[in-house]
Amino acid sequence: MEQILAPVVFNRHLTGDYWLLEVEAPNVAAALRPGQFVNIRIEGSMSPYLRRPFSVYRVSTDRRRLQVAYKIIGEGTRLMKETMPADGRCDVIGPLGHGFSLPTNARRIAVIGRGIGIAALPTLVDEAAMRGIEVHAYLSARTRDNLVAEDIFAAYGFPVFTHTDEQATGGLVTDPLVKLSQTMQFDAFYVCGSNRLARAIHGIATAQGVPAEIAMEQHMACGFGDCHGCVIKINTDRDNLEESALREVCFHGPVFNTWEVLHA
Ligand SMILES: Cc1cc2nc3c(=O)[nH]c(=O)nc-3n(C[C@H](O)[C@H](O)[C@H](O)COP(=O)(O)OP(=O)(O)OC[C@H]3O[C@@H](n4cnc5c(N)ncnc54)[C@H](O)[C@@H]3O)c2cc1C
Numbered sequence: 001m002e003q004i005l006a007p008v009v010f011n012r013h014l015t016g017d018y019w020l021l022e023v024e025a026p027n028v029a030a031a032l033r034p035g036q037f038v039n040i041r042i043e044g045s046m047s048p049y050l051r052r053p054f055s056v057y058r059v060s061t062d063r064r065r066l067q068v069a070y071k072i073i074g075e076g077t078r079l080m081k082e083t084m085p086a087d088g089r090c091d092v093i094g095p096l097g098h099g100f101s102l103p104t105n106a107r108r109i110a111v112i113g114r115g116i117g118i119a120a121l122p123t124l125v126d127e128a129a130m131r132g133i134e135v136h137a138y139l140s141a142r143t144r145d146n147l148v149a150e151d152i153f154a155a156y157g158f159p160v161f162t163h164t165d166e167q168a169t170g171g172l173v174t175d176p177l178v179k180l181s182q183t184m185q186f187d188a189f190y191v192c193g194s195n196r197l198a199r200a201i202h203g204i205a206t207a208q209g210v211p212a213e214i215a216m217e218q219h220m221a222c223g224f225g226d227c228h229g230c231v232i233k234i235n236t237d238r239d240n241l242e243e244s245a246l247r248e249v250c251f252h253g254p255v256f257n258t259w260e261v262l263h264a
Contacts, residue, residue: 001096001224002027005043005089009065011081016146017071018116019081020057021090026064028094032056034124035099035215035255038068039223041091042079050221051093052076053250055120055192058152069148071116096223097254100124100213106187108134110177112201113149115141117193120215120254122152124190129156133187136180140164140173140197174200186210191258193217202258212258218249225251234260 006023014020028038039051057069070077084090102109102124109128111121118139128135137153140163153160163173174197181204189212191201198214205212220230230249237243238259247253 001031001094003091003093004028006092008084008086008088008090010086011084011088014069015148016141016143018146018148019070019072019077021068021070021080021084022065023068023090023092024065025092025094028092029056029059029066030063032059032066032095032123033099034102034127035120035213036095036097037120037223037254038066038092038094039096039220040068040080040093042076042083043089043091045079045083047079048076051091051223052080053096053217053220053223053254055215055254056095056123057119057149058122058126069116069119093223097250098252100190100215100255101211102127102131102133103187103211106131106133108136108184108186109188109190110136110138110186110201111153112138112174112177112189112191112197113140114173114193114197115146116148117215117217118147118149120192121190122149125149125153125156125158129158134158136177136186137161138163138173138177140194142166172197172200174204177201178204181208188212190215195262198258199262202262205258213255214258214261216249216254216256216261218254220248220250223250232261233263235263236260 009022192215
């Protein structure tokens with residue numbers, strides 16, 4: 001983990017409500033594992049006072065630059081959009097947290113994301129592709145222009161199923177996956193951006209007897225376990241949901257097993 005004033009390569013509109021920031025941060029990019037995140041602050045500004053956490057969306061092939069796809073939510077992301085021009089600098093700490101685990105013998109996985117939660121998945125899919133693992137992607141968003149990363153996953157030739165609320169067909173993006181999983185075995189499932197989807201994925205993974213992981217989002221300050229500002233209750237025994245403990249999302253997560261965070 002390091003803190004760096006990273007030169008901004010570009011900061012441009014991505015699609016819908018989302019922006020894409022690329023910075024030069026060679027040590028962070030080189031060390032980053034899929035599912036880890038960075039904690040960002042606007043250089044020289046006291047507003048917002050606390051850093052804002054973001055998944056790393058992509059890492060360049062030379063592993064010198066990293067991208068963050070972000071949704072404009074409040075003061076911090078509005079200022080990121082307005083005050084981080086190309087040739088400016090961005091105060092970055094990272095890589096932070098524990099990311100996804102990709103089983104060594106995995107042959108086929110499924111990734112499932114909703115909205116800007118999808119931003120946690122491309123680094124995982126990049127690694128899976130590099131290892132020759134087949135990926136099935138299920139992406140959902142409110143509107144078509146708020147779907148991200150479809151092009152990234154499709155460029156690998158992986159099947160991508162999309163679903164938007166405006167299609168108004170009802171159901172979940174995971175419905176076709178439920179059907180497919182009756183005839184096709186997966187080695188792991190990864191979900192981000194929706195507890196409802198996480199619950200559906202947990203059911204499929206349990207039926208197949210394989211792990212499912214979820215990348216959690218929680219308000220946080222330091223990002224490395226010091227301030228205890230992002231503590232959540234997690235299950236510590238899969239077979240006895242009475243057993244629980246408090247854990248920092250930033251340090252013990254943001255990736256957890258679905259059974260750890262889905263409470264009955
Ligand atoms: C590990 C991690 C990875 C993340 N990755 C991404 C990413 O890749 N792209 C992205 O756009 N966002 C991501 N987020 C969420 C992002 O950190 C928040 O959207 C951002 O901090 C909002 O800052 P703001 O100052 O614009 O809004 P604020 O003014 O802080 O908040 C505006 C509103 O949004 C709510 N809010 C803010 N942050 C969160 C949160 N974390 N969970 C629930 N509600 C929240 C607040 O309660 C408030 O109502 C991630 C969060 C975590 C913890």
